[in-house]
Every structure is written in C-alpha cells, then in structure tokens.
Amino acid sequence: MNQLFPPEISFAGLATLLDRSDRQAPTGRPWVMANMVASADGAYAASGVSRPLSSPDDREIFSALRASADAVFVAAGTARTERYRRPTPVPALAAERLLNTPTEAPRLVVLSRSLSLAEDQPFLTGPGQEPLLMHPEGADTAGVPSGVELRAMGSGGVDLEAALRSLYADGVRVVLCEGGPTLLGQLNELDLIDELFLSVAPMLVGGTQVGILGAQAEKIRPHRLHRVLEANSFLFLTYRRDREERALD
Numbered sequence: 001m002n003q004l005f006p007p008e009i010s011f012a013g014l015a016t017l018l019d020r021s022d023r024q025a026p027t028g029r030p031w032v033m034a035n036m037v038a039s040a041d042g043a044y045a046a047s048g049v050s051r052p053l054s055s056p057d058d059r060e061i062f063s064a065l066r067a068s069a070d071a072v073f074v075a076a077g078t079a080r081t082e083r084y085r086r087p088t089p090v091p092a093l094a095a096e097r098l099l100n101t102p103t104e105a106p107r108l109v110v111l112s113r114s115l116s117l118a119e120d121q122p123f124l125t126g127p128g129q130e131p132l133l134m135h136p137e138g139a140d141t142a143g144v145p146s147g148v149e150l151r152a153m154g155s156g157g158v159d160l161e162a163a164l165r166s167l168y169a170d171g172v173r174v175v176l177c178e179g180g181p182t183l184l185g186q187l188n189e190l191d192l193i194d195e196l197f198l199s200v201a202p203m204l205v206g207g208t209q210v211g212i213l214g215a216q217a218e219k220i221r222p223h224r225l226h227r228v229l230e231a232n233s234f235l236f237l238t239y240r241r242d243r244e245e246r247a248l249d
C-alpha cells in the first residue's frame with residue numbers, strides 16, 4: 001500500500017490507522033469514524049450489497065479500523081442485508097502485524113426503529129460479545145431474543161446524539177460507523193462525523209444506490225484531507241473534521 005498524501009510523512013503501515021492520540025471528540029461523546037466503500041461513480045452497493053465494490057486491501061482497512069474502535073455502530077438495514085455477525089477480535093496474525101498485541105473486539109451496536117429483525121440474523125444469536133440494540137421508546141421488543149441488550153433512546157427514531165453520549169458513558173471513546181447511507185446522512189446532518197474513511201473502487205456501477213449519505217437533508221460540512229493511500233488502483237481517502245473545519249461552518 002502506498003501513501004500518496006501527505007507526501008512528507010512516510011506511511012508505517014496500517015498500524016498507523018490505530019493511533020488514537022489525535023482523535024479527540026467534542027466533550028461528552030466518542031470520536032466518530034465512518035467507513036464506506038464506493039465506486040468511482042459513487043455507488044455504495046451493487047446487487048444490493050457492498051461486497052462487489054470491495055477488495056482485499058479494502059477489507060484489511062476495514063479490519064484495522066475495527067481494531068481501532070471500541071464500538072461498531074450500524075443501522076439495521078445494513079445489518080440485515082450484509083448479514084452482520086458479532087465482531088471478533090482481529091485475527092492473531094493481523095493483530096500481531098498491526099499492534100504486536102491482541103485486540104479486543106469492538107461491541108456491535110445496531111439501530112432499529114421497527115425491531116423487525118428476522119430470527120436468523122447472525123448477530124442476534126451468534127458467538128461473541130452481546131450486541132446492543134438501540135431503538136426508540138415504545139418499540140415492540142417482544143421478538144428480540146435474550147442475549148441482546150436493548151436500550152431505548154429518543155422517540156420516533158433513535159436520538160443519535162443521546163445514543164453517542166450513552167456509549168461514552170459506557171466507556172466508548174472511538175466509534176466506527178459502518179453505515180448504511182441512511183444512518184450516515186443523519187450523522188452528517190447532526191455534525192457527528194469526525195473522520196471519514198472512503199475507499200474508492202476503480203469501477204463504474206450506475207444504478208440507484210448512489211451517494212454515501214443517502215437521501216438525507218443536504219448539509220455542507222467542510223472536511224480536511226488527512227491521508228490518501230493507494231493499492232491496486234483503489235484509493236483510500238481519509239477526511240477529518242476537527243475544530244478548524246467546524247469553525248468554517
């Protein structure tokens with residue numbers, strides 16, 4: 001993997017992505033990273049899933065980002081279509097390469113309004129740490145199996161600011177949001193994305209699943225280009241929105 005930007009700083013490998021020292025969120029909530037892969041024309045899925053857009057390098061970055069997070073935040077639509085499982089610790093070899101130490105698996109946090117989750121969803125009953133299911137107050141929780149913690153936050157939909165504050169109270173300091181676009185668009189609207197990892201796949205896809213923020217309200221949030229990596233024609237872009245960028249609003 002080659003670092004194209006910034007040119008003056010050499011790239012010490014994917015372990016660089018784990019550095020938390022400059023990930024300081026505004027008071028009272030975790031630092032929020034978002035990770036998405038998109039085609040060059042902006043498609044976030046092909047045949048309904050993201051896998052055709054991804055690559056081995058993209059999956060390495062996906063794992064490294066998980067290793068750097070305390071929680072994975074994902075919307076139910078993505079958990080359903082991508083058949084989410086409970087995250088496992090970074091496999092020994094990769095962890096050794098990245099950190100020289102085994103990593104804890106981040107906790108899976110799934111957001112749903114309807115709580116309509118088919119019983120065969122792997123994250124509901126599979127092995128690994130108990131996931132957390134956040135839902136609005138009054139949702140029908142009857143069908144959720146035991147072994148899944150439920151947390152009511154907000155009415156109508158999960159109040160995302162309150163959700164992040166409650167994760168912070170649990171000790172979560174870095175959250176990795178893995179989408180989908182409907183959730184990312186809400187986070188952008190609320191100015192809750194601190195760092196975006198965007199993998200640009202060297203392909204054109206077309207279709208209607210275009211735009212990593214979905215069809216949420218338009219809200220311009222300036223970000224700063226933090227790093228650009230390249231491998232096998234994929235670009236791996238990191239953008240950050242810290243105090244300076246927020247001041248540009």
Ligand SMILES: NC(=O)c1ccc[n+]([C@@H]2O[C@H](COP(=O)([O-])OP(=O)(O)OC[C@H]3O[C@@H](n4cnc5c(N)ncnc54)[C@H](OP(=O)(O)O)[C@@H]3O)[C@@H](O)[C@H]2O)c1
Pocket residue numbers: 035036037038043044045048049050053075076077078079081082111112113114115116134135136156157158159160178179180181182183184186209214
């Ligand atoms: N390219 C990539 O990197 C990438 C990453 C992730 C996903 N994807 C793709 O994106 C597509 C899914 O994205 P999407 O935008 O359609 O859906 P999504 O954002 O994954 O999920 C939407 C669902 O999440 C729940 N939800 C969202 N916001 C909520 C809130 N504030 N409170 C409570 N629940 C909330 C609701 O679940 P309920 O319906 O249960 O109420 C809602 O229907 C799939 O095709 C997936 O493959 C691509």
